[in-house]
Amino acid sequence: MATVTLALDxxxxxxxxxxxxxxxWMLLACSGATLALFDLRGIxxxxxxxxxxxxxxxxxxRRGCKVLLSTAPVELIELIELMGLHDALLP
Numbered sequence: 001m002a003t004v005t006l007a008l009d010x011x012x013x014x015x016x017x018x019x020x021x022x023x024x025w026m027l028l029a030c031s032g033a034t035l036a037l038f039d040l041r042g043i044x045x046x047x048x049x050x051x052x053x054x055x056x057x058x059x060x061x062r063r064g065c066k067v068l069l070s071t072a073p074v075e076l077i078e079l080i081e082l083m084g085l086h087d088a089l090l091p
Contacts (some may be wrong), residue, residue: 001033002031002032002033002034002035003035003036003037003044004024004027004028004033004034004035004036004037005036005038005039005078006020006023006024006027006036006037006038007039007041007042007071008038008039008040008042008043009041009042009043010018010042010044010053011044011046011048011049012043012044012045012048012049012053013048013049013051013052014021014048014051014052015051015054017056020052020056021056021059021080022057024036024056024059024062025063025071028060028063031085032037033065034064034065034066035065035066035067035068035072036060036067037063037067037068037070037071038053038056038067038068038069039070039071040069040070040071040073040076041070041071041072043072043073043076045073045075045076045079046071046079046081047083049076049079050076050079050080050083050085050089053069053080053089054085054088056075057088057089068091069089069090072078076088077090
């Protein structure tokens with residue numbers, strides 16, 4: 001299974017989402033990967049990030065790709081669980 005890695009940092013909100021989707025699409029199209037690994041070590045853990053990650057997960061699934069979150073800050077994982085999205089975003 002081919003894998004691509006996309007490092008995300010800073011604030012991830014709706015304003016950045018179109019660019020991140022474009023980058024993900026280009027990586028998937030060029031590589032033929034079916035697994036996208038999101039490196040989140042520099043992401044700002046807030047509700048906007050969780051929303052964007054859920055949208056990215058949906059975007060990737062529609063293109064036949066699975067997304068795994070890597071090196072996510074503990075605060076982001078806790079927020080994902082608090083928002084009830086553990087099953088959708090975390091393995």
